[in-house]
Amino acid sequence: MEPYSPDRRTALMFCGTGAHGAYQAGALRALQEAGVKVDLVAGQGIGAATAALAAIDGGARLWEASGVWRGPAASGLYRWKRALVAAGWLFIVLAVVAVTATVLAAIGRTASLVLSAIAGLLMLGIIGVLVGAIVMDRLRTPTTRRATGSWWWRIAGAPLDAHAARELIVDTVWGLIRGAAPLARPDRTALGRRYSELLAESVGQPGFRELLIVAHDLETRNDVVAALLQESYRRDFMARRQGRERRAEALDLAGIGRDHAIDIVCGALSFPVGTDPYLITFAPDTYWRGETHRLADRPGGVARLLEELYSAGVSQVIVVSAVAVATGPHRLTSPGLDLRQRIGEATASAEAAAVRDAMEQARLRFDGIFPICPAHNAVGPLDFSGAYDQASDRRQTLAELMEHGYEDAYRQFIEPVVGASGDHLHIGDAHGQGVLDDADSSR
Numbered sequence: 087m088e089p090y091s092p093d094r095r096t097a098l099m100f101c102g103t104g105a106h107g108a109y110q111a112g113a114l115r116a117l118q119e120a121g122v123k124v125d126l127v128a129g130q131g132i133g134a135a136t137a138a139l140a141a142i143d144g145g146a147r148l149w150e151a152s153g154v155w156r157g158p159a160a161s162g163l164y165r166w167k168r169a170l171v172a173a174g175w176l177f178i179v180l181a182v183v184a185v186t187a188t189v190l191a192a193i194g195r196t197a198s199l200v201l202s203a204i205a206g207l208l209m210l211g212i213i214g215v216l217v218g219a220i221v222m223d224r225l226r227t228p229t230t231r232r233a234t235g236s237w238w239w240r241i242a243g244a245p246l247d248a249h250a251a252r253e254l255i256v257d258t259v260w261g262l263i264r265g266a267a268p269l270a271r272p273d274r275t276a277l278g279r280r281y282s283e284l285l286a287e288s289v290g291q292p293g294f295r296e297l298l299i300v301a302h303d304l305e306t307r308n309d310v311v312a313a314l315l316q317e318s319y320r321r322d323f324m325a326r327r328q329g330r331e332r333r334a335e336a337l338d339l340a341g342i343g344r345d346h347a348i349d350i351v352c353g354a355l356s357f358p359v360g361t362d363p364y365l366i367t368f369a370p371d372t373y374w375r376g377e378t379h380r381l382a383d384r385p386g387g388v389a390r391l392l393e394e395l396y397s398a399g400v401s402q403v404i405v406v407s408a409v410a411v412a413t414g415p416h417r418l419t420s421p422g423l424d425l426r427q428r429i430g431e432a433t434a435s436a437e438a439a440a441v442r443d444a445m446e447q448a449r450l451r452f453d454g455i456f457p458i459c460p461a462h463n464a465v466g467p468l469d470f471s472g473a474y475d476q477a478s479d480r481r482q483t484l485a486e487l488m489e490h491g492y493e494d495a496y497r498q499f500i501e502p503v504v505g506a507s508g509d510h511l512h513i514g515d516a517h518g519q520g521v522l523d524d525a526d527s528s529r
Contacts, residue, residue, distance in 0.1 A: 088453045090402060090503045097126040097298075097400040098140070100133030101388045101407050101441060103357050103433050104164055104251075104467035107132035108155040108484040109408035111148035112491025113458050117404070118145055120500045124404075126296040126315070128395055130387040131437075133406075134299040134354035135255045138347070141314075142285055143293030144262040154258055155484055161471050163251045164361070166426070170245055246426065246468075248361040252352045259348065274348045282344035285314050297339065298398060300391050301353035302384035304363055306334065309390045310381065312350040314339035319399045333373040345369055353381025357467075360429045385436040389444035392451075402454035404499060405445060408487070409438040410463045419476050430468035437467075458498050460490055 098117065100110045110133060117124070129137030139147055147153045154160065260271045263280055271277065288294040298313045313336065315323055320340065326332050337343030337350065346366065353364040363380035370376040395403060422428055441459075449455050464475035465487045472483040 089506065090454050090456060092123045094401040094453060095125050095399055096123060097128055097395045097398075097403045098124045098137075099388075099391060099395065099403055099405050100127075100129040100136045101131060101391070101405065101437065102133055102409070102467070103131045103383065103385070103437060104430070105160075105465055105470050105484060105487070106408035106434075106467055107136055107148070108160075108465075108488045109460065109463070109491035110136045110406050111145070111153075111155050112488035112493075113406045113495040114140055114145045114491075115149050115488075116492045116495035116500060120496070120504070122404075122500065122504060124295055126298060126395070126398065126400060128298040128300075128391055129354070130300050130391050131354055131357065131383045131385070134301065134351050137297060137299055138255075138259065138281075138351050139262070141295050141297040142259075142262055142281070142288070144258070147258050147262065149488060154254060155488055159250070159254050160484060163254065163470050164246050164248060164426075164468055165250070166245060167243070167247045244360060244362045246360045246429070248356045248364070251355045252364070255351060255355065256348060259351075274352065275345045278345050278347040278349060282314060282339040282347045286340045286344075289314065289316060296398075298391070298394055299350055299354060300387050300394070301350050301364075301381045302387060304380040304382060305377075306379070308335055309384065309387055310337065310350060310353070311335060311390070311394050312337040312339055312343060312347060313394070313398065314347075315398055323394075323398050331373070337372075342369070342372055350381070354383050356382045357433055358382050358384065360433070360468075385433065386440045386444075388437075388440050389447065392444055392448045396448075396451050401452060402456070403448065403452055404456045404458065405441070406458045406491070406495075407437070407441045408460060408463055408465075408491070409434050409441065410460045411438050411442065417477075426468050427466065430466035433467050456499050456503055458491070458495050460494055463487065463490070 098114070100107075100114075102110060114136065127137040127140045129135070136145075136148065139145060148155055150156065256274065256277065257271065259281060260277060263277070263284060264271075272280070285294065285297060289296055296313075296315045296319075298311065298315075300309050300311050302308075303310045313320075313323060320338070324332065324336055324338050337346055339347050346368070349364070349366040353366060356362065356364045361382075363382045365378055366381050367378045368374040368376060392403065422431060445455055445457065462477060464477065464482050465473045465484065470484065472481050472486075474480070475482050
């Protein structure tokens with residue numbers, strides 16, 4: 087494998103789920119400060135959101151004081167659904183009332199009747215809260231699909247709610263596009279169109295980069311790839327391939343697929359089983375003729391992302407992932423009892439295996455693969471309020487995870503790889519565009 091060279095076409099790829107976006111933000115900040123040249127940004131899972139912001143010079147919105155990962159909204163992402171929480175409280179209250187009624191029934195009939203009346207009122211109140219939570223959850227998704235199965239699964243669905251994560255990213259993107267103008271946020275189709283138009287007009291300018299993101303279509307059992315590339319790479323990337331219907335899997339954000347840029351990001355923010363899929367209604371003039379499909383993330387999508395980067399003419403890739411792989415014995419941790427924590431552990435484990443396998447295969451294709459990942463990370467994909475680290479006997483926060491990403495980018499790539507290549511970059515370039523000094527440029 088050849089060493090890193092800023093003269094080659096370079097992609098910066100982010101892969102991960104949920105809270106691991108904080109690590110990606112730290113790594114992006116370091117690479118941007120060091121002036122590392124990046125032609126294209128790509129992402130899967132929460133990395134799709136990171137890439138979408140980085141493509142339009144919005145990376146600072148991820149790490150600034152009021153940004154995505156330092157702001158107060160981060161702690162409320164991927165919470166239990168309100169309908170599920172309301173049902174849990176209903177069960178607890180009714181259990182307490184039932185036990186108390188049994189005890190008082192032995193004391194006196196009057197007390198038992200009073201308690202029964204109170205229990206009835208409580209039940210009606212909590213049922214009202216439960217119904218209200220269900221209605222609000224359903225109103226969030228105006229586009230529906232016919233579903234089969236028991237009625238209670240239609241009410242509850244997946245246990246975790248991805249709505250807040252989608253809203254946070256969409257609001258951040260809209261804040262970048264509208265600037266200081268006091269404009270109301272458009273729907274996601276119109277916002278996707280405005281995003282694609284802005285990127286198409288600005289790609290190649292300082293701070294703006296080509297974009298490639300991926301989500302999984304549960305209807306077709308295939309990945310959907312959305313890309314906005316320079317014209318010299320766009321034609322070959324979108325060209326028909328043997329044995330595959332390219333129009334069914336690739337969306338050209340500079341062309342007919344421009345309305346779905348934000349939809350693909352929102353789909354990538356839904357991870358399998360834990361959250362409900364994101365519903366995307368394709369435009370009538372696209373290959374799917376107005377059909378509504380279900381999108382979600384797929385940890386194994388990192389391999390597809392690398393495949394598509396190769397098709398986009400990329401020769402070297404910087405891969406940022408927040409998962410750490412155990413390299414020796416005696417590093418066991420106590421398993422979590424919380425269902426939410428177990429979902430996060432399973433997701434992180436699947437991602438670690440997918441990244442390892444994909445990179446081993448990618449080394450045969452690319453001139454250079456440069457990973458940035460932590461040696462140890464106690465914060466799981468769903469630990470938005472931080473996590474207790476058994477190894478250090480203390481609690482780690484998202485801000486600390488972000489700093490780990492920043493430091494790892496310097497230790498693992500900027501200093502040993504870029505420094506070893508003999509290129510001197512102007513540290514502090516606000517737009518992350520690599521600039522050689524006069525001595526190096528003359529070689």
